[in-house]
Amino acid sequence: MKAILSRQSIADCVAKDANLTSISVTPMGIPLLGFSTGTIFTFSLDMNCWQIVDSVTPLMKLCDSVDAEELPDGPVGRLLKRRKRDESSITGSLSKLSDVLSDLKEQGYVCGTLRSALREDVEKIIASDPVTSSLVKSKETGGLVF
Known part of the structure; x- marks a missing residue:
C-alpha cells in the first residue's frame, strides 16, 4: 500500500x-x-x-x-x-441549449467566429446523438429547434 x-x-x-x-x-x-x-x-x-x-x-x-x-x-x-441529474435539471439544460441555438441564429461574430459557423457545429453535435436530438424537438412543429 x-x-x-x-x-x-x-x-x-x-x-x-x-x-x-x-x-x-x-x-x-x-x-x-x-x-x-x-x-x-x-x-x-x-x-x-x-x-x-x-x-x-x-x-x-x-x-x-x-x-x-x-x-x-x-x-x-x-x-x-x-452524478446523473434529475429530470428538472435536464429540462433546464434543454432550455439553455435552445436559448444558445436561438442566440446563434443572429448575425455577427462570437470571439471572432461567425455565429452561423458555431451554430452549424452545435447542430452537428446534437444530430450525432439521437437521444439529445429527440429531446431538442420543438413542440409546435415537431421538427428540430434548429
Missing part, C-alpha cells in the same frame, strides 16, 4: 460553490473525487497534482442523455452514474 502525501489542495482546482458528492478509490489505490458541478478529479502520482477526469463531452454534460447502462462499470463509471 502506498500513501499519498501532498500539499496540493483540490480546492485550487474546483469551483468555489462546488460540494463534494462522492469519494472513491480505484483498485490501484488512486483517489477519485466527484463534485456537485459534475467534475471528477483524480490525483496523478507521476505529476504530483490533481487532474480532471472527463469522459463526457460538454454537450452530453449539458443534456445528460447517456443512459446509465452505457457507462463503464469501473470506479469512474460508478461516479458518472451517481
Whole structure:
C-alpha cells in the first residue's frame, strides 16, 4: 500500500460553490473525487497534482442523455452514474441549449467566429446523438429547434 502525501489542495482546482458528492478509490489505490458541478478529479502520482477526469463531452454534460447502462462499470463509471441529474435539471439544460441555438441564429461574430459557423457545429453535435436530438424537438412543429 502506498500513501499519498501532498500539499496540493483540490480546492485550487474546483469551483468555489462546488460540494463534494462522492469519494472513491480505484483498485490501484488512486483517489477519485466527484463534485456537485459534475467534475471528477483524480490525483496523478507521476505529476504530483490533481487532474480532471472527463469522459463526457460538454454537450452530453449539458443534456445528460447517456443512459446509465452505457457507462463503464469501473470506479469512474460508478461516479458518472451517481452524478446523473434529475429530470428538472435536464429540462433546464434543454432550455439553455435552445436559448444558445436561438442566440446563434443572429448575425455577427462570437470571439471572432461567425455565429452561423458555431451554430452549424452545435447542430452537428446534437444530430450525432439521437437521444439529445429527440429531446431538442420543438413542440409546435415537431421538427428540430434548429
